[in-house]
Amino acid sequence: MNELGSISPELLVASVMVASTPILLAGLGELVVEKAGVLNLGVEGLMIIGAVCGFAMSVITGSVLAGVLAALVGGALLGLVFAVLTQYLLSNQVATGLATTLFGLGLASLIGKPFIGVRPPEMPRLRVEFLSDLPFIGHVLFSHDPVLYLSLGMTLLIWYFLRHTKKGLILRAVGENHDAAHSIGYKVRQTRILAIMFGGAMAGLGGCYLSLVRVPQWTEGMTAGAGWIALALVVFSSWRPLRVLLGAWLFGGVTVLQLNLQAAGVGIGVAYLSVAPYVVTIIVLVLISANRSQRLLNAPACLGRSYYISS
Amino acid sequence: MxxxxxxxxxxxxxxxxxxxxxxxxxxxxxxxxxxxxxxxxxxxxxxxxxxxxxxxxxxxxxxxxxxxxxxxxxxxxxxxxxxxxxxxxxxxxxVAMVFQHFSLFEALTVSENILLSLDDAQMAGIAERIRGVAESYHLLLEPGRMVGDLSAGERQRVEIVRCLMQxxxxxxxxxxxxxxxxxxxxxxxxxxxxxxxxxxxxxxxxxxxxxxxxxxxxxxxxxxxxxxxxxxxxxxxxxxxxxxxxGTSIGRAGSKQKMRDRILLRVAGLSLENSAPFGVNLSDINFDLHAGEILGIAGIAGNGQDELQGALSGELPVSSGQCQLHGEDVITHSSSRRRKLGLLTAPEQRLGHAASPDMSLTENTLLSGTLRMKLAPRGIVDWKHTRRFATDIIEGFDVRTSGTQAAARSLSGGNLQKFLIGREILQKPEVLVVNQPTWGVDANAAAAVRRALIQLADAGSGILVISQDLDELLEISDRIAVLSAGRLSRSLPTSETSRTEIGLLMAESQDATS
Structure with a gap:
């Protein structure tokens, strides 16, 4: 039990929140894309483009803000490429998504070559008088960077947008039945392109959080499958934003915990510990989404189907 | 207002x-x-x-x-x-429009559906507005319900109220x-x-x-x-x-034959649970189908029609019950085995279920006819024989097409339906189950399909016609039963029943469940 005693619960919770932010951001973005009826398997590529754009720009300008903006724009632009291919040229969404991932990984390596081993400027952290000095709570809740708070705010915002606004309803309608949406007079293609670009920007933001805060440095292939986890989160969360948050925390939590356990030298094989976050997250999400018909009801009925005006 | x-x-x-x-x-x-x-x-x-x-x-x-x-x-x-x-x-x-194929979103509520077609409205207060308009026209609507759970009649009320609110x-x-x-x-x-x-x-x-x-x-x-x-x-x-x-006069379907005694198909206590969203469960379905008889299953789509057809064809697993063909229970048999024994089906969905849209007519013939017509002896496709079979269907059922190599997608609804029904009929089924045989088919083709079904029954096959079109059932079937909310009513001889009586049966069971 000594080994476990060396893990500080305070640091653990704080780092869980940091570890879950990238997949939360990317997952929320993909959720909006899928709610509009588009399956974008390029999240991994979008994330790493965001990671490298954010890193490079903040090193060049010395401004973290410029870096974050570059990540948003980079992700949105690569998203736009995917959108044009799938929405205008009607290419297959699955194949195009996979290509986007491969393209993103390659392009990021190219852009990132000069930045290997460089230290980025540090992202400022929130400091509130008194609150940040509170024991435990201060460290856990009031001492993070703005992007982390933004990611939590986006969770609520996206939930509200989809559930309670007309624009959100239109987006869901487009994902549910694009022919009916068209016949009422909504612009299916335009809605989807905007959703894909938003998803790209969110994934880019998640990526740059990895390279600027979580790690923080640039290495090739540094997203290491985070994009795929984000994709899985969306499905297992039954397309609900708050469950994406839950899943992200769970995944982040087990990741951090197993790293701590490794460091503490617990007598479990490293391979088992490393695989634990994936296994635990999937098992838990499968269990909470066990009600199959409820899950299918939430799934956008037009997910992955190409839309074209037939007459 | x-x-x-x-x-x-x-x-x-x-x-x-x-x-x-x-x-x-x-x-x-x-x-x-x-x-x-x-x-x-x-x-x-x-x-x-x-x-x-x-x-x-x-x-x-x-x-x-x-x-x-x-x-x-x-x-x-x-x-x-x-x-x-x-x-x-x-x-x-x-200008407001109620569409032929409802332009509703099944996974959204009534309010949300109506809101989508009102350009100025916002979410707050929409439910009250809907209730107000619905009540003033005596159209019953519950704004919070999911459209996927509504009957066809209720869905149409949603469309109408949606239009009235404009x-x-x-x-x-x-x-x-x-x-x-x-x-x-x-x-x-x-x-x-x-x-x-x-x-x-x-x-x-x-x-x-x-x-x-x-x-x-x-x-x-x-x-x-x-x-x-x-x-x-x-x-x-x-x-x-x-x-x-x-432009010409339409021939009516031929005369009805008398009912015969031999039971071809007996379905007893058939129940099925469907977990798909908006799927319907079948409970305790019982009926007999005699040789030479057409049994009509009336009722509005979405009351278990697809499930019944799926259960008889072998596509959907049933939870209990029997389906006896010539006294042999086939309920655990695979679809192909049932086909081989002579239980054929023609599903409602022409493109994507009954036919593969981008495959040629010849290839589509092969899909359902392989076993009974021996189109692929020892696993090798006999293309010459298959093409001849496709040609027979095209000629026998007056299918207007450029030829056997035409893609199924390229045919009009009526022509494709004549082809698909023809494909099953030429296989000389013992029992044929057809689901919505004339849905979306023009009047001439519909008459041709009905004539073909009657001829098949006259030749001694038993036919189960599942249809929403009551006039069609009254015209061709010997007995009619109503399928509603997954339950099948007793059957009434067509000659002794009326539109009103069947309509009441349809409405009754609907009210009982909602």
Whole structure:
């Protein structure tokens, strides 16, 4: 039990929140894309483009803000490429998504070559008088960077947008039945392109959080499958934003915990510990989404189907 | 509501036509969908638009609703020029439309569905507005319910309330009664007459001639994209209207044969649980099908029709019950084994279920005929034999197509259906289960399909016809039972029953469950 005693619960919770932010951001973005009826398997590529754009720009300008903006724009632009291919040229969404991932990984390596081993400027952290000095709570809740708070705010915002606004309803309608949406007079293609670009920007933001805060440095292939986890989160969360948050925390939590356990030298094989976050997250999400018909009801009925005006 | 009331009474007093179309034309690659169509609709009129499938009715109303832009021609609405570039413009001018295939979103609530077609409304307070309009027209609607859980009649009420909330001057209804029970049709007609009385004009598209004769005072008849005639349908017989529509007279299905004794198919205690969203469970289905008999299963789609067909074909696993073909229980047999024994099915969905859209007719023949017609002896496809079989179907059932190599997708609905029914009939089934055999099929092809089914029954096969079209069942079947909310009623001999009796049976079981 000594080994476990060396893990500080305070640091653990704080780092869980940091570890879950990238997949939360990317997952929320993909959720909006899928709610509009588009399956974008390029999240991994979008994330790493965001990671490298954010890193490079903040090193060049010395401004973290410029870096974050570059990540948003980079992700949105690569998203736009995917959108044009799938929405205008009607290419297959699955194949195009996979290509986007491969393209993103390659392009990021190219852009990132000069930045290997460089230290980025540090992202400022929130400091509130008194609150940040509170024991435990201060460290856990009031001492993070703005992007982390933004990611939590986006969770609520996206939930509200989809559930309670007309624009959100239109987006869901487009994902549910694009022919009916068209016949009422909504612009299916335009809605989807905007959703894909938003998803790209969110994934880019998640990526740059990895390279600027979580790690923080640039290495090739540094997203290491985070994009795929984000994709899985969306499905297992039954397309609900708050469950994406839950899943992200769970995944982040087990990741951090197993790293701590490794460091503490617990007598479990490293391979088992490393695989634990994936296994635990999937098992838990499968269990909470066990009600199959409820899950299918939430799934956008037009997910992955190409839309074209037939007459 | 007050705004709506004033415009309705104002409109009632205006003179001249509400909508005037002048030489509207629209061509698609290979087809002239609309060819110089001129017509006008008066204020407060219920105007029928008649025509077969492909006559250009849908394209015409899509142009009025702003979904399709005409190639040439002009429209005027309420006295001023009218050229809507999108549905929003048409709605703003006062045109509302109820679509043939409901344009509703199943996974959204009634409120959300209605909100989507109101350009100015927001989420707050929508439920109260819906209740207000629904109550003032005696249309029962619960705004919070999921549309996927509603019956066809309720869905149509959603569409109608949605249109009424736009305060339309012109309401377009595309084949509105194809999925309604006779009682629901009556109440729909009541609503429409009241609307017309209040000054709303209605453009009513249908191919059900009796309904048009009952409801409409004017009719414009389209054939192959052209206006061929116009008349007052109350002064024409259904036969005259049909002749105007088709250009020739339509043959009726042949005479009915007497019921025979030998039981071919016995279904006992069949239950099925369907976990798909909006799927229906079947509970305790019992019926016998005799040799030479046509048993009609009436009822509105979405009450277990697809599940019943799936259970009989072997596509859906059942939870309990028996299905005996010649006394042998086949309920655990695979689809192919059932086919081999002579239990064939023709599903509702033509493209994607009954036929593979991009495969040729020959290849599609192979899909269902391999076993019974021995098209692939020892696993090797005999293409020559298969092509001959496809040719036999095309010739035997008057399928208009460029040949056996044509893709299934390229055939019109009616021709494809003749091909698909022909494909099963030529395999000489012991029992044939057909689901909605004439859904979306033009009148001539529908008559041909019905004739073919009757001939098959006369030759001694048993046929189960699942159909929403009550007139069709009354015409061809020997007995009729009603499937509602997954339960099958007792069957009534067709000669001793009436539309009203069956309609009541349909409505009763529906009320019992909702």
């Amino acid at each position: 007050s705004k709506a009331d004033t415009h309705r009474t104002d409109a009632g007093r205006q003179f001249g036509p509400l909508l005037c179309l002048q030489e509207l034309s629209k061509a698609y690659p290979g087809v002239q969908a609309c060819d110089q169509i001129s017509m006008s609709i008066d204020h407060s009129a219920i105007h029928a638009l008649l025509g077969e499938n492909g006559a250009g009715k849908s394209t015409l109303v899509k142009m009025i609703y702003g979904l399709v832009r005409p190639d040439s021609g002009s429209m005027s609405f309420n006295g001023s020029a009218f050229a809507p570039a999108q549905p929003r413009t048409a709605r703003a001018a006062g 305060n339309p001057k012109l309401l377009i209804m595309d084949e509105p009664t194809s999925v309604l029970t006779p009682q629901e049709v009556d109440s729909l007609f009541g609503t429409l007459r009241r609307l017309a009385g209040e000054g709303t004009s209605i453009l009513y598209i249908s191919h059900k001639l009796e309904e048009i004769r009952e409801l409409c005072a004017d009719a414009t008849i389209l054939r192959q994209g052209k206006v061929v005639d116009s008349c007052d349908p109350r002064e024409c017989s259904a036969e005259q209207l049909a002749e105007m529509m088709v």
